[in-house]
Amino acid sequence: MAEHRIHNFNAGPAALPLQVLEEIQANFLNFDHSGMSITEISHRSSYFDKVINDAVERAKRLLKLDERYHVLFLQGGASLQFAMVPMNFLGDNDSADYVNTGTWAGKAIKEAQILKKNHKVAASSEDKDFSYIPKDIQFSANAKYVHLTSNNTIKGTQYYKFPDTKGIPIVCDMSSDIFQDPWR
Ligand SMILES: Cc1ncc(COP(=O)(O)O)c(C=O)c1O
Known part of the structure; x- marks a missing residue:
């Protein structure tokens, strides 16, 4: 698979490490042992709460934001x-x-x-x-x-x-x- 991949150096959508893509692929069908794919899980379930809370924590860590800040994921x-x-x-x-x-x-x-x-x-x-x-x-x-x-x-x-x-x-x-x- 790896030798057929095209490296895209665009400023917008760009290449991701193969290892990351493979991990996403492996987790896609059975997310966190739920028996469902991530796209089938209710956005009000504890499975999804974990996903969004983890994303908030990671965003705060990467941006060095303390407890004074809120991270909002907004549509649009x-x-x-x-x-x-x-x-x-x-x-x-x-x-x-x-x-x-x-x-x-x-x-x-x-x-x-x-x-x-x-x-x-x-x-x-x-x-x-x-x-x-x-x-x-x-x-x-x-x-x-x-x-x-x-x-x-x-x-x-x-x-x-x-x-x-x-x-x-x-x-x-x-x-x-x-x-x-x-x-x-
Ligand atoms: C600097 C910048 N602002 C805005 C946009 C548009 O973002 P969106 O598609 O989230 O509206 C882009 C890219 O498409 C961008 O590079």
């Missing part, structure tokens, strides 16, 4: 959050700052526009076809949040250190590098 992916974040965090008199570093940041900004929410593009690298990450950004003191895209999956630019927002919460789309490193 990043694209739904482009709309949900301004819907949930921006009241009529609030505003948010966005940094436009490419395709995905642009989609996030567009959702804030569609929703007619007050927002400002605090910095952008559009002038050079999104080939860099803007530095020394002046954020609005009253911004409710600063929206960043940690990895520009399409052009390949990435924050190595998050900007100092002077206490303004960062909302970050980390779709393509969330568990890469905990040090930012």
Whole structure:
């Protein structure tokens, strides 16, 4: 089997170690000795509770999050959050700052526009076809949040250190590098 595998180096969906795939395959039909596959188990069963609780613990460990943090697995992916974040965090008199570093940041900004929410593009690298990450950004003191895209999956630019927002919460789309490193 191994010699027929194709190695996919894409920035998005990419190759997984064969050992991991084989373990998933072996566990698929009879998950945790339940006699059922993982896709057949009730999402309200103790079997599934274990799966989700384990995923929360692993996410917290990898991201070095302590008990102050909650991990939520939300439906709809990043694209739904482009709309949900301004819907949930921006009241009529609030505003948010966005940094436009490419395709995905642009989609996030567009959702804030569609929703007619007050927002400002605090910095952008559009002038050079999104080939860099803007530095020394002046954020609005009253911004409710600063929206960043940690990895520009399409052009390949990435924050190595998050900007100092002077206490303004960062909302970050980390779709393509969330568990890469905990040090930012
Ligand atoms: C940085 C980034 N944001 C958003 C998305 C879209 O994510 P989703 O499919 O979860 O909406 C992707 C990839 O598809 C991405 O790389």
